[in-house]
Amino acid sequence: MNADVIVIGAGIAGCSTALHLAEAGISTIVLEKGEISSEASGVNMGGLGGVGWGHSPSLQEYLTMGSLNIFKRLQNELGYDIEFRQSGSFTAIHTEAQHAYAKERVLEAQNNGFNLELMSAYESRALEPELNLDMLGYVYSRSRGQADPLKTTRAFGQAAIQAGATIETDTEVMAVKKSNGTWMVETSRGVYESDAVVVAAGAWCKLLGKMVGVEIPIEPVVGQMWSTEPLPPRIFGTIGSFESSFHWSEDLYAGAGSPPELTHLGTQRLTRHLYGRQRKSGEIIFGGDRRDVGFDKTIEDAGIDVNKGHATEILPLLADLPIATTWSGLMPFSIDGHPIIGELPYNENLFVVTGLASSGFGRGPGAGMLIADFVARGAAHPALTESDPARFAD
Ligand SMILES: Cc1cc2nc3c(=O)[nH]c(=O)nc-3n(C[C@H](O)[C@H](O)[C@H](O)COP(=O)(O)OP(=O)(O)OC[C@H]3O[C@@H](n4cnc5c(N)ncnc54)[C@H](O)[C@@H]3O)c2cc1C
Structure with missing residues (x-):
């Protein structure tokens, strides 16, 4: 089967890419080894970033605020119920040292035109009544939001199909080769051909890269x-803790050769990270650990206990609520912590959109739009200079 563009991976990055390509009138096939949204994009917490465009928007603003606009469009214009709400977020401050650091960060952000506020616990509780008054304060962002990850990613897939794209599920890409200027993509269900390929394979991108060297x-x-x-x-907003940001401000890398901003070095805990919210269906959900242990998704029970204890410090109501379910997923962390979005060096018309790490649900729609724009116009948006894969070339 032929198309102008083949997208590998039907997570949020791949489905958004396909939607924007199809809307530009470009014939697009998405190849997915599982189902739409069967990996990270379907199991994440559903938190959306974005603290305004600031005075001088960088890639981060195009990804976060750009994505927020696309979430709004998907729900309000295209009519998909994705449980999107611009609910605001609260990040708890536990210690005096964290408070001093948070104050600096918030002032710097405000000077750069971003909408972060440092609030007392008392003020915060007026907006989020279950927050613990014993915290030293909260960093509040009014523009951050939330949406249901599974409904949203499936909606991006449906919207892409509606706009003319084809999504082939249960179709694993095994090899990618170029022959006479055409990309040949060999899958578990036959060979597909296209002029361009976009790799949107999340945590599996390295394996796809190996296929083309x-x-x-x-x-x-x-x-x-x-x-x-x-x-x-x-619980109305999304809830987090400042503990990990403070730790990473002093100690970014867990170890040599590992990505930045992890919670563990091997089995040893370095910091506690936290994010959570209450779903529309009523469950309160929390997570935060980031372990670099390969493709092993086995739940670490001790980590769940630490995370629940951390969440309970901020939301005391959790003390009496037992854990009903646990789950896990694989996040695509780049080795320098920054997104990788652009054309791969020495491989004309082979593109990649990944490295969205722990915030790819909130940044994936914008990332997909930017790579679709690059493919369609043959020129990269200036913001993509920061994410150019050529930075890793020898
Ligand atoms: C527990 C958890 C909580 C998180 N919380 C948040 C949050 O609150 N907010 C936020 O913004 N982000 C969050 N994230 C991160 C976010 O989920 C990811 O960054 C994002 O989903 C990555 O999207 P993706 O499309 O790049 O990858 P994926 O969703 O992993 O999609 C990649 C797809 O490629 C497919 N694929 C791989 N190899 C092949 C192949 N050979 N052939 C065909 N298909 C292939 C996979 O099956 C997969 O469906 C969280 C992640 C986890 C795991």
């Missing part, structure tokens, strides 16, 4: 989550 330095980082049984609405 290019290093795509992505490591799979396992994240795990837990949830309570459903309960009536109690």
